[in-house]
Amino acid sequence: MKPLAEATCSKVLAFDRPAFGLTSRVNLSSGTGDAKPLNAYSMAFSVLATLHFFDLLKAQKAILVG
Numbered sequence: 001m002k003p004l005a006e007a008t009c010s011k012v013l014a015f016d017r018p019a020f021g022l023t024s025r026v027n028l029s030s031g032t033g034d035a036k037p038l039n040a041y042s043m044a045f046s047v048l049a050t051l052h053f054f055d056l057l058k059a060q061k062a063i064l065v066g
Helices: 002-008 043-057
Strands: none
16 A cells, blocks of 8 residues: 555555455344344445545545455
8 A cells, every 4th residue: 555655645545344354244133223224235335334434534535446
């Protein structure tokens, strides 16, 4: 990541999501109440997590590499 950051004069971050990288497995059966928890392995969760990550960073633009 450091060579990429230096070559692009940019900040380079590794974003780890459930089911990828070093993130531990999520227990999907531990929901409480009537609301069904969002499946941490779904596309919807992945999109929301990425958007929240950008919000947290206050990023105005980003380049995603997968």
